[in-house]
Amino acid sequence: MSSEILVRDIEFEFPSRGSSSFSAMSRKKPRARVRFKLEDGQFRDRWVPVRVARLFNKSLPEEGSSLQEAMSTLSKLEEQQCFAVLTEMLSRRDHSVHEAREKLLLTGFKPGSVDLAIAKAESLRYLDDARFTEAFIEERVRRGWGRRKVELELSRRGVDPSLVEGWPERFFSHDSDLERALAALSKKSIPTQNGYQKFIRHLMGKGFSYDVASEAAKRRVSDAADGSSGIL
Numbered sequence: 001m002s003s004e005i006l007v008r009d010i011e012f013e014f015p016s017r018g019s020s021s022f023s024a025m026s027r028k029k030p031r032a033r034v035r036f037k038l039e040d041g042q043f044r045d046r047w048v049p050v051r052v053a054r055l056f057n058k059s060l061p062e063e064g065s066s067l068q069e070a071m072s073t074l075s076k077l078e079e080q081q082c083f084a085v086l087t088e089m090l091s092r093r094d095h096s097v098h099e100a101r102e103k104l105l106l107t108g109f110k111p112g113s114v115d116l117a118i119a120k121a122e123s124l125r126y127l128d129d130a131r132f133t134e135a136f137i138e139e140r141v142r143r144g145w146g147r148r149k150v151e152l153e154l155s156r157r158g159v160d161p162s163l164v165e166g167w168p169e170r171f172f173s174h175d176s177d178l179e180r181a182l183a184a185l186s187k188k189s190i191p192t193q194n195g196y197q198k199f200i201r202h203l204m205g206k207g208f209s210y211d212v213a214s215e216a217a218k219r220r221v222s223d224a225a226d227g228s229s230g231i232l
Helices: 017-026 050-058 067-092 097-107 111-123 129-142 147-156 174-186 195-205 210-226
Strands: 007-013 031-038 043-049
Touching (some): 050 067, 067 097, 067 111, 097 111, 174 195, 174 210
Antiparallel strands (some): 007 031, 031 043
């Protein structure tokens, strides 16, 4: 189709509440349809995030614009809003690049707009996987997580812990793991049955190795029997 074909009218279709509930099940946010009615009687549709469609509706192209001009205006608006959504997201908490990209795609932005927003955020250091990863590890260690759980959660966020200098020795050692494991068990009462096995399962669920979990469980049960706290 020639780029000089003119747009006769632009219509908008926004998602209903019913489609919002369906979208919530699929994790994808509902999008709006922008329909360009052309002078030759045909039409072209673009599906965009709802906020993009609402803003486009408030600043429509001039009457007599070509399809190419109208589409270009909509694309630029989507790119601007994609970056705006990304900065809003990062103002609430830091994200890995993978997390940010997935969330933007689920919001309904097209891949090209997402790639541009991500690249701009990285150039400004709003997004930095090495910074994110180091902060994530330090926070989870403070929460009492073991190495395996940290690695699993980082994998889900699409980052490699080796990005951080000193990984893993800087954050994990047998002695420090054992201390954190014992601190975690000190908050739990001794089960009346199979306390040792239950403590092991609990600690391995928090990401500790079997060796550390086993040693900590033995000491916790033994120290409890002796009437002490069990903390190193």
